Amino acid sequence: MVMTMEARLKRLLEAVEILNRREQPMFQDRVLQACRHLFPESFSGFQLWDRLTGIHTGGTDVPYDENSLLERFQRVGELVPLQHPGYPLIMAGEKEVLRLSDLTTQREFAKTELFDVGFKPVDLRHQVALPILTPQHLGGVTVNKGGSQDFSAEDLELLGIFSRHLVLALQNEMILLEAQKQQPKVAMLDHLTLRRAGLTKRESEVFVWMAEGKRDREIATILGVSYRTVTNHVYSILRKLGVETRTAAVSALCER
Template identity: 40%
Template sequence: MDRMQALGTQDYRNALRLLCGASDAAGDVMSFAREGVADLSRLVASEITTLSICDPLRHTRRVLSNPEGAISAADRLCFDHYFSVHPLVRYHFSHPGGGAWRISDSLSQRDFCASALYNDYYRRIGIDHVVAVPLFVDEGLLVSFVLNRTGRDFSDRECALLDLVRGPLSAFYRLAQSRQPAPGGFAQLPLTRREREVLTWLAAGKTDREIAAILGASPRTVQKHLQHIYGKLGVETRTAAVMRAMELTLRRLAAHPGAGVQASV
């Protein structure tokens, strides 16, 4: 059965309420992250909720988490040890268009509890059920909201709720990055002023022609700026450029966490 068929009127109302809050908080990345990890925990019960950024090249994860201090530095190092075999990381990198995915969708609970990942990491933080909601996936970056709890697994209805809000949350996240004020936003990237302007409008969803009209330039000039941006950020596509810029910004923001959110690198 299609997961969405399990949703009722109240589920849609709750999802709309969450998205209204996320929209209001999309003025900057930290506000969006703080609102997201708090409100998702209310939409779908979760003992630990994180905004997680996984880097497959470095086999590391950075997190913004709620409640604060739920994941220690030692916990993060332990997670990194199992990065390449983590079922959620592996699934979303191999299925970039996939939606909400539980560990139990990849492993039986018996096999999961017998794994080194569970006994070395999840047991120590008191968690035995996990679901990840991807916002963006490419070969170099995985950005997800991750919900963790103990006692009972996430139901199909709860996963349907998470899938319902996933697309808009991804768009709000990108919008929050495009609005990020200096010095926390694109101002500190290794780009010229004009390249930052192009990237900002790109993050806002504008086409080459629209950016050209806004900046008083030709579409060809905008395309040249984009090629320079791609080279400097080490990416090949428009979407990847925006997401890489978001990742670099979050690394800086992680050094100065906002109230109520743990930022970890």
């Protein structure tokens, strides 16, 4: 059944919402679930390397035999750098989605061990790769399906939009994880001091992360509010403290 543009956009918005669900702790699980929601007949794989720590995370919902799932997934990970035609492009900085059929023919790809190990056992024929490139991370998500119909131009457009939200969701995830590790420097600041300065409860929360040097967009992610809301709170804090800069605001309150 051909979906209308309205239905496609609705499904895209729902998939993005899944990406950002904080109640589901594992980011890779949210990615796989979001991809499946966007294309219900597809199966996905997720690979991510942290450039700073070298830590690798990955997962898949491709229905491999349970007895060989881990071994097969690891072997696919080894073969991708050697035999996937999109890998050199991603390593060179390509950020646009890559349809496998635009990079090689099915006949040529069927000659590879990667096809034999990762595609043939579950009758997958078509794939789109979504690169993940950030200052901290390198990796990608693959959306795969069988059947005779390849991913259409409309599918690629949808996945292109989704891919940008995927990178943003990952960056937000890193901000939240870093915030959870930090003990704010002003956490022990007397709450009464903040109230005496005229700050509301939410302004006090914003101020705490201002003191940590967080930018407005990072604070918005941490507190789960909009960027505009944070900028309004920052403006209000500066006005109430009678200062013009964030540094001056932190100094004014921490010295009281």
